[in-house]
Amino acid sequence: MLHLNRNFFYHIGRIGLPLLSFLMVASIGLAQTKKINTIIIDPGHGGSDRGAVGEYEGTLGLKEKDVTLAISMKLVDILRKELPTVKIIPTRTTDIFMNVREKAEFANENHGDLFVCIHADAVELKTGSRIIGYRAEKYTTTKYSGKGKKRKKIVTSHTREVPIREYFKIPTTRKGTSTLILVARQAADKVKALEKSSDLQFDIAGNDSTLDINYDSPEYKASAMLYSQLYFKKSYQLAATVQEEIAKTGRNDLGVWQRQKGLWVLHATNMPAILIETGFLANPDDERYLASSKGQDEIAQAIANAIIKYRTQVETPKNSAGAASSQPAK
Numbered sequence: 001m002l003h004l005n006r007n008f009f010y011h012i013g014r015i016g017l018p019l020l021s022f023l024m025v026a027s028i029g030l031a032q033t034k035k036i037n038t039i040i041i042d043p044g045h046g047g048s049d050r051g052a053v054g055e056y057e058g059t060l061g062l063k064e065k066d067v068t069l070a071i072s073m074k075l076v077d078i079l080r081k082e083l084p085t086v087k088i089i090p091t092r093t094t095d096i097f098m099n100v101r102e103k104a105e106f107a108n109e110n111h112g113d114l115f116v117c118i119h120a121d122a123v124e125l126k127t128g129s130r131i132i133g134y135r136a137e138k139y140t141t142t143k144y145s146g147k148g149k150k151r152k153k154i155v156t157s158h159t160r161e162v163p164i165r166e167y168f169k170i171p172t173t174r175k176g177t178s179t180l181i182l183v184a185r186q187a188a189d190k191v192k193a194l195e196k197s198s199d200l201q202f203d204i205a206g207n208d209s210t211l212d213i214n215y216d217s218p219e220y221k222a223s224a225m226l227y228s229q230l231y232f233k234k235s236y237q238l239a240a241t242v243q244e245e246i247a248k249t250g251r252n253d254l255g256v257w258q259r260q261k262g263l264w265v266l267h268a269t270n271m272p273a274i275l276i277e278t279g280f281l282a283n284p285d286d287e288r289y290l291a292s293s294k295g296q297d298e299i300a301q302a303i304a305n306a307i308i309k310y311r312t313q314v315e316t317p318k319n320s321a322g323a324a325s326s327q328p329a330k
């Protein structure tokens, strides 16, 4: 999956869509030489917004807002050690609520060059049931005997055992880490046409959309346009690098997903932006992994490695010129 994802630009290049080529050239030209001086780390949710929780039977009850904060703080520590000349700024360091608009403004006011959102996945769980006992239920049957004036009604009482059921949520079997970026608006239709042949994935129904957005508003259109021209390619490059580093840990690499709507915070930040779904809180293995300091350390280190690698790529002109299509195969 990762391999195919990394070939995305190669596929588009071969098909030669003029608009996409223009966008890619424009984005390389405009953003190529920019140094990464400030990185904003955004622990998803917080305060009254707890995000996802396990919900399945036997869950640890881990809350997404706590996991995202724990991983983010570890990530901040690693990056501050490894990149001492870069400002690493978390949107929150405690359990407070900030809406996504405030988070985007915070990132822009701090002149971020990268915006990295840390989240955990939620899925709708199926309900199962089991019999935990029986209760006696009385009922009657009615029969008639005889004919005419001798006809008699005979009512008989019976007892039957009725099962008592207990209902529970079944954990999901889905586990692993994925990274979300936005679809470049102008490219979306063309990209959709490539979806079947190029393993490009679309995630339409997101659970991390917390704002009502008017997709026809000039504000949205302007930010979407800017994102397409300046940040789409770099966001993709960083996302693919994150997944590459995640795969090295042995975790399930669920690839890079492109979402068309719902990630308002990614649109509203004037910088390349990604959202990492670190794991599934409704999966017992993932929940335990995300709750453990070993798991949190491993994920934070993998994301840090990807950010460091990406920074080297974009700040070294020789490496950044070809970007995704000319990276040496591993």
Ligand SMILES: [Zn+2]
Pocket (backbone or CB within 6 Å): 044, 045, 051, 052, 064, 119, 120, 207, 208
């Ligand atoms: Zn979330």
